[in-house]
Amino acid sequence: MYEKTQNQSAMLSTKDDETPSEGTRTHVSEVPMFDQKTTKRLLRKLDWHLLPFMSLIYLLCFLDRTNIGNARLDSLEQDLNLKGLQYNDCLAILFPFYIAAEIPSNMMMKRIRPSVWLTFIMVAWSACMIAQGFVKNYSGLMATRVFLGVFEGGLFPGVNYYELHHECGFRMALFFSAATLAGAFGGILARCIAEMSGVGGLSAWSWIFILEGLLSILVSFSAYWAIHDYPSTAGFLTEKERDEVERRLAVDHGQLSNHFDVKYVWQAIGDWKIYIFMLIFMAGFAPIYSLSMFIPTIIKGMGYSANNAQLMSVPPYVFACFFTIGASWYADRARQRGIFLLGFQLVAILGFALLAASGNATVQYIGTVLAAVGVYPQIPLGLAWNGANIGGSLKRGTGIAMQVMGGNCGGIIASYVYLTRDGPRYVTGHSILIGIVGMAFFLTLFMTIWCRRENARRDAVAQQVGSHELTEEQKILERELADGAPWFRYTI
Structure with a gap:
């Protein structure tokens, strides 16, 4: 797509330097x-x-x-x-x-x-x-x-x-x-x-x-x-x-295939890893849309007037903006995504737990801020992680498209999380989002462990075979494998 x-x-x-991308180890001969x-x-x-x-x-x-x-x-x-x-x-x-x-x-x-x-x-x-x-x-x-x-x-x-x-x-x-x-x-x-x-x-x-x-x-x-x-x-x-x-x-x-061929689209459709990233992305967008469409209502339920609730909805987004940018900046330099995602998912769970467990307005508001801080950074982190772990331009494009479409399905879920009958505390809605983010946490943990183990396995195989420059024939053959190519390494 x-x-x-x-x-x-x-x-x-374009990249910030001439080093290989975090998801692949390519062999390019073009002179900058x-x-x-x-x-x-x-x-x-x-x-x-x-x-x-x-x-x-x-x-x-x-x-x-x-x-x-x-x-x-x-x-x-x-x-x-x-x-x-x-x-x-x-x-x-x-x-x-x-x-x-x-x-x-x-x-x-x-x-x-x-x-x-x-x-x-x-x-x-x-x-x-x-x-x-x-x-x-x-x-x-x-x-x-x-x-x-x-x-x-x-x-x-x-x-x-x-x-x-x-x-x-x-x-x-x-x-x-x-x-x-x-x-x-x-x-x-x-x-x-x-x-x-x-x-x-x-x-x-x-x-x-x-x-x-x-x-x-x-x-x-x-x-x-x-x-x-x-x-x-x-x-x-x-x-x-x-x-x-x-x-x-x-x-x-790179050397992975960039020529149009429907088989690379089917490679993405048949890749189980992309479906896990779709679920993680959906579990990120569900709370984001829930907050963005209902946060004024949630804050009003804490006892604030309608006008004050509009203004009180501003600080959670300001904090979320700061952490969204800061987290990705550090993740870029650390060349890691999963560990950052896990941390923010825990923050989001804590935020929604405070909202669900306490009737105190101050505690609830702190929970709202933590929930916003926890969910918003997950989107750029999740999108970058999936993209880095898909080899080949066409397969990557298809995989990202699948992830985005899956994420937007979270908007449908979000529309029915907070129901009028559950107000003003919305304990049921907060609990649902705890469950959704919790699912994403375990899926993220699984993918982080799997990527580490798969990289270690490929490193071990490479050591046994011995490192050598790939010939053009080998590059053409192996690029058909996309991220299954022996020299591809996953971002963790």
Whole structure:
């Protein structure tokens, strides 16, 4: 789904140095055009031109997807006469369409320039968000959420076009931290917009959707010029820099197979390890979506007023942002992912346990902060870990696509974790999330142990055979094995 072509791969897949990637030991003979100092300067240049705007788009996307949690505190359910599980249904309906849109959107990325396609879907989802501010009943809200899912579903494949994968874990964390900032920004904005209740005959929740949709549509007007399609057309690069970026993209492909062949797609579909990573990813996104859509409601249940609950929802996201970036920075340097994941999963379990076990508002709020700190770093860590442990460009792209689709299934689960009948403590919901994160913990522990043992086994075999440079014929033969190649080593 995310296969690259030499001319149509984006620029963030370049590495910070000329060492082999953490998941493979490749044999490349291409001679770098730039020295280490010049290369770092080039990478920083790429980062400054690509990451900020793409992160801003993702921030707005996540904000528009989850601001219904803030709107709920401003009489959304009462005004639309929502009963029973209807509010939860409106949350859940977005995700099947979000998931279904990913592959068609990726196909459109191949037919239409990224700048054109991403601008189109951003304008479209912004229009859906504005329309959501004018709905009058349950059916209207369901319809707008369907179309919001259809158009927002194309963003992540579009961003993945920029190849934020395993060699760029820190960059991936910077990008995903936009989701935490969306939560913080959403709480502050919702508190300010609450003062507009009654303006134009509309409730405050309507203005939350309308104004945040207008903000997204204003940013989308600049997307066409801000998004760079290919290295060859990036105006901020010199001719030599363009050549170096394309060379590094070719080197990044490594000796594992990068040519399209459906057998590599089937390799990914038949790889049991990817399904475990899918479950770990789903168990990460389930609590993230649960918090992002319900954290204002949870905090209000602690005894705070609606307006104060909007503001109190900000600090957990700020702490989560700090730890999301910091954890990936350390993980990149340690060349490890599993141990970091295990640590944050334990933090998340502790946070939800405090929420479930105590009726004290202070303890519950501390639990909310710990839960947010524990769950958000899991996404960039999990995505980088899976990507690093899949050999071959096409198999890796398919495996990451499977992981992302599995993760978004967590959004469907999250929509029904916190039910109105369980409020204000939501002990059942917190307990469910403890179980989900606990499952991820044991799966992560299993994969960490398995990867260590498999690496040790391959090292032992290599010692017996003796180290020697692979011939071109051996490289061609062994690249068919993807991460099953004898010289591939898993990230632990």
